[in-house]
Amino acid sequence: MGAIFFLATLGGIAFYVQNQTIPEDRDELRKPATALPDVIEDNAPPPLAWRDRLDLGAIELTPIVEADAAAAPAAPRPAAEAEGSPALDIDPSSARYVQNLADGHRLLYTLDPVLQQSALTIFRNREVPYAAAVVLDVRDNSVLAFAGHSSMDPQVDPLEVLTTAWAPAASTFKLVTAASLLENGAANGDTKACFHGGLRGITxxxxxDDPALDTRCESLSSAVAYSYNLVLAKLALNHLDQRKLEDTASSVLFQQEIPFEFAVEASPAHIPSDTNSRAKVAAGFWHVDLSPVHGAVLASIFARDGIYQPPHIVAEVRSPDGSDLTPPIPDETRALAQSVADGVGDMMVGTTRYGTASGSFRDNQGVAFIPGVDVAGKTGSLTGKRDPILNYNWFIGYAPADRPEIAFAVILANGPKWRIKAHYAARRLVQIYLDRRDAITEARAARLTENELILPARDPETGALIAQAGEAKPSPAPEPEPEADEPLPPVPGALPSIEQ
Structure with a gap:
């Protein structure tokens, strides 16, 4: 019942996510996204014996043991118990999550325990009512963090917070509009729109256009970085019809199925035929919802030069007899032209350098909190009008901006009193990833045995891992990392005001 209440409540609130009055004669009300129906194929392969038994609540923190290690590993421990324990018997920085099924199947998850536990710690310590974080390794879109949180209603399954399109996409949809403008040759980063009357509300x-009043002009790049609603709306009004915007939205997976080990609800994007209504949608108002999984996938398309690859969270499957049942990694397809993805990505860097997320990435003197690393991102924020009053706060993006390694999405549903915004939580996760990037690469080589999780043998001269056939040689392990749930640093500086 708690889950039903959660979806029904947030679905209703999502309708009231703008700060201006919705016209009575608007298009048909946005309907909640629904899961795609099951399609039964005549020649479909038989279902996998383990597929319908994936359970995040049953994963166990399992130590990684080097081949021929003399010391026996500690007994695996359930993840749920580990997260709440003040002292871990198993060091999450040298472990992975494994699910052992009753029939003998063993499943190795792609999750990095430090990133996973850090995200949950941030949400818990900052008292966020609802939150989700998804982090993808853009090498193959394997999931490094898959953290769902619900303190407002503990009965809500965290999986629902991760896989359903329960929050309005808000200004993250500006990335789709910018991509459509570039894709259709209608604009580039320097293209300007002139306006009057402010940048937040749209009437x-x-x-x-009013030449006598439209005395301020801003570029598309600035509009993405600062989330200028009117600039995006006027560019879309003048250059994008319904079909063009629909086609771009569809190409980046809105209204589309995203194959994944857990069912993901399709993110709806209803593009109105009315020109003014469509312009408002293009700027991030109305009609568009987004799931956290889709948010991370959307960011990964820009990070991977326009290439889309479905995410996956299962790294390896071993049958009871020890045979390898690991499914193949999902195929890649092109979603956007490389020039379009790269062009929008360049605009996203401005968000953290000087735009709406700069307060979490730079101090008051402009010094970066992550030296030498730019992060490409996009904020999005809308506030409901009915109880419970919630502000839906997004940050999606990738890092490092010049040579992406991860793509991510963070969504917070804060109450009237809030302690952090999504871009702060995302910045902390980027920092933790960068500290662990070598360890994460090394852990990718770990393989299941009957009772253990083993790393391949090391070269006796160099100490490097000896890669298995068909795998890249991982980097050496980094210096030991601090505990994942150490006290978080204070929020740096004054938080920026909430943008539409």
Whole structure:
């Protein structure tokens, strides 16, 4: 019942996510996204024996043991118990999550325990009512963090917070609009729109060109970085019809199935035929919802030069007799032209350098909190009007911006009193990843045995891992890392105001 209440409540609130009055004659009300129906194929392969028994609540923190290690590993410990324990018997920095099924199947998850536990710690310590974080390794879109949190209603399954399109996409949809403008040759980063009357709210009269009043002009790049609603709305009004915006949204998986080990609800994007309504949608108002999984996948498309690859969270499957049942990694397809993805990605860097997320990435003197690393991202924020009053706060992006290694999405549903925004939580996760990047690469080589999780043998001269056939040679392990749930640093500086 708690899960039903959660979806029904947030679905209703999502309708009231703008700060201006919705016209009575608007298009048909946005309907909640629904899971795609099951399609039964005549020649479909038989279901996998383990597929319907994936359970995040049953994963166990399992130490990684080097081949021929003399010391026996500690007994695995359930992840749920480990997260709440003040002292871990198993060091999460040298472990992975494994699920042992009653029939003898063993499943190795792609999750990095430190990133996973850190995300949950941030949400818990900062008292966020609802939150989710998804981090993808863009080498193959394996899932490094898959953290769902619900303190407002503990009965809500964290998996629902991760896989359902329960939050309005808000200004993250500006990335789709920018991509559509570039894709259709209608604009580039320097293309400007002139306007009057402010940058947050959008009314029909503000969308009309008025040379006498439109004395301020801003570029598309600035509009993405600062989340200027009117600039995106007017560019879309002048250059994008319904079909063009729909096609781009579809190409980046809105209204589309995202194959994944857990069912993911399709993110709806209803593009109105009315020009003014469509301009408002293009700027991030109305009609578009987003799941955290889709948010991370969307960011990964820009990080991977326009290439889409479905995410996966299962790294290896061993049958009771020890045979390898690991499914193949999902195939890649092109979603956007490389020039389009790279062009939008360049705009996203401005968000953290000087735009709406700069307060979490730079101090008051402009010094970066992550030296030498740019992060590409996009904020999004909308506030409901009915109880419980929640602000839906997004940050999606990738890092490092010049040579991406991870893509991510963080969504927070904060109450009237809140302690952090999504871009702060995302910055902390990027920092933790960068500290662990070599360890994460090394852990990818770990393989299941009957009772253990083993790393391949090391070269006796160099100490490097000896890669298995078909795998890249992992980097050496880094210096030991601090505990994942050490006290978080204070939020740096004054938090920026909430943008539409």
């Amino acid at each position: 029909d009269d503000l969308l009309k």
